[in-house]
Amino acid sequence: MTDSFAPDEAKRLTRLVQEHQRMLLRLCYVQLRDEEQARDAVQETFLKAYRALKDFRAEASVKTWLIHIALNTCRSMQRSGWWRFHDRRVTPEEIPVGEEAVCDEDIDLMCAVMQLPGRLREVIVLRYWQNMTVDEIAQTLGIAQSSASGRLKRAQEKLRGMLEGRETDEGTR
DSSP, X not given: OOSOOOHHHHHHHHHHHHHHHHHHHHHHHHHHSOHHHHHHHHHHHHHHHHHHGGGOOOXXXXXXXXXXXXXXXXXXXXXXXXXXXXOOOOOGXXXXXXXXXXXXXXXXXXXXXXXXXXXXXXXXXXXXXXXXXXXXXXXXXXXXXXXXXXXXXXXXXXXXXXXXXXXXHHHTO
8 A cells, every 4th residue: 555645535534534533532532531642543543544445335424434443443552551551540621622611510421431441431422422323333333233222221320320429429528
């Protein structure tokens, strides 16, 4: 493969980056809990997408395809040897947000989501932040629809418990 871009390929890649970069950065940040690592993952995602662009069969939407690549990129980064030595604790101030106003409840929810195990965190992010259906989540993660539905239910229950636990703790202070 050559490193040079054909003009139409470069335009297509530029459009993909413009349309999906912010969404992928948020997704990768939630997965990796580190802004620089998330930026690296997004860059790697677009490189992988570019290399596979000619083979893309449109069986899924471009967004679903890019999210699938991004999640796999994040998983690969998490499997690397240095990952276990990296401090992944996140404070609410470090969470990247958009231009919209953020309230304390949103920050509490984001912190709770980031504390979920990876597989549960993925389905919550895809369902509520990417507005994907259970079928789209299953397709993105390469799992059965029943598995996606089960993970989503477990994630919702765990989140509910975490958030209710906080409310109970605050009420007793």
